[in-house]
Amino acid sequence: MNEPILELSGLTKVYSGGLKALDNVDLEIRRGEIFALLGPNGAGKTTLIGSVCGLVRPTGGSINAFGAGLDTTWRSARARIGLVPQEMATDMFETVWRAVSYSRGLFGLAPNKARIEEILRSLSLWDKRDAQIRELSGGMKRRVLIAKAMAHEPELLFLDEPTAGVDVELRKDMWRQIDEMRARGVTIILTTHYIEEAEEMADRVGIISKGRLLMVDEKAAMMTKLGLTEAHFALAAPLAQLPHELSRFSVELEKGGTSLRYRGGDGTGRGKAEVAELAKALVNAGIDFTGIDTRESSLEDIFVSLLGEEEVPA
Ligand SMILES: Nc1ncnc2c1ncn2[C@@H]1O[C@H](COP(=O)(O)OP(=O)(O)OP(=O)(O)O)[C@@H](O)[C@H]1O
Ligand SMILES: [Mg+2]
Known part of the structure; x- marks a missing residue:
């Protein structure tokens, strides 16, 4: 396992009005991973990022980056951290080319026209290189x-x-860009409201709500721990009650006995296997069925059940 590139410990932010936007957050990010921070509006995601990037x-609590306390190594650490902010804070009258080139110089890198061109082309911005940002x-x-x-x-990118x-097509393009950055060894922390994005991109996922990090885990482990399998068997003939052969399965009859729900x-990740066992048990018990509709819960279902439905963003 790679070394930690960022360590937050007991990180807390109370804004001047008294609002606790971060509540004792502990988090360790390892070099080379893509970490997705998921949470509803106002959960504290931007505050967390701002704390590391020096905006909040x-x-x-404390922040360690690249193995040293951020408060002592601020200038050198900041040059190794990139930020794509939620809000546009760029000079609107600057051209695309100059804005992107300037960003390189700001962190002390030598000019590299070929690299800038490559970046602009990869993001479909090449045709707009001489346009002012306000015209985009x-x-x-x-x-x-x-x-x-x-x-x-940067080595660490927020x-x-x-x-x-x-739009959808460009989003997929951007996912490819992010993947490419990861391939070059960049560690990436992203926030998103698109759960599909976390599911697609992230190695690990953190769920934050009201400033508290509720859960952090490998994406796959989170799905195994919290993911449910649901299956509906359409029965050839309605059943009045569940036969005892099925008592070891978590099933019940629905739709007037014409359908069996599993x-x-x-917590076990055995949902699919149990559906297969159940199908065999039905056959053995002489219960005929005409179709099986199986569904695995998504990260979205997990998110909803962790937060309670009323808090989930649109
Ligand atoms: N400068 C500020 N002063 C006072 N309160 C603030 C400030 N910035 C953010 N907050 C509050 O802190 C809480 C967390 O805000 P934050 O922007 O971190 O949320 P977020 O998770 O990024 O939300 P979103 O998904 O909407 O971007 C919110 O209740 C917000 O109103
Ligand atoms: Mg935000």
């Missing part, structure tokens, strides 16, 4: 932010909702 002053569409502006972060070649407002596998 924490009220408690919302999705293009977001891509300029990504280009700026890539130009600076993407705060990188694909919000970006729900289970959470």
Whole structure:
């Protein structure tokens, strides 16, 4: 396992009005991973990122980056950290080319026209290189932010909702960009409202709500621990009651006995296998069925059940 590149310990932020946006957050990010931070509006995601990037002053806890306390190594550490902010804070009258080139210089890297061209082409911004940023569409502006972060070649990159407002096709393009950065060894922490994005991209997922990190785990482990399998067997003839042969399965009759519902596998990851066993048990018990509809719960279902439905973002 790679060494930690970022360690938050007891990180707390209370804003001046008294709102606790981060509540004692412990988190360790390892070099080379893609970590997705999922949480509803106002959960504290941007505050967490801002604390590491020097935009928010924490009220408690500590931040270690690249193996040293951030408070002592601030300048050198900051040059190794990239940020694609949620909000556009770039000079709107600057051209795309200059904004992206400037971002490289800001962190002390030598100019490299070929690299800038490569980045702009990869984000479909090459045709717009001489346009002022204010002349771009919302999705293009977001891509300029990504280009700026890539130009600076950071080791640790924060993407705060990188694909919000970006159309589906471009979102997939951006996922490829992110993958490519990972291949070059960049460690990536992204926040997103698109659970599909976390599911697609992330090695590990953290779920944050009201400033508290509720759960952090490998994506696959989280799915095994919390994921449910649900299956519906359409029965050839209705059943009045469950035969005892099926008592070891978590099943119940529904739709007036014409359908048998299985729900289970959470905590064991054995849902699919149990559905297969159940199918055999039905055959052995002489119960005929005409179809099976199986569904595994997604990260979204897990997210919803952890947070309670009323808190989930649209
Ligand atoms: N500068 C500030 N002053 C006071 N309160 C703030 C400030 N910035 C954020 N907050 C509050 O802190 C909480 C967390 O905000 P934050 O922006 O970190 O959430 P988020 O998870 O990024 O949400 P979103 O998904 O909407 O971007 C919110 O209740 C917000 O109103
Ligand atoms: Mg935010």
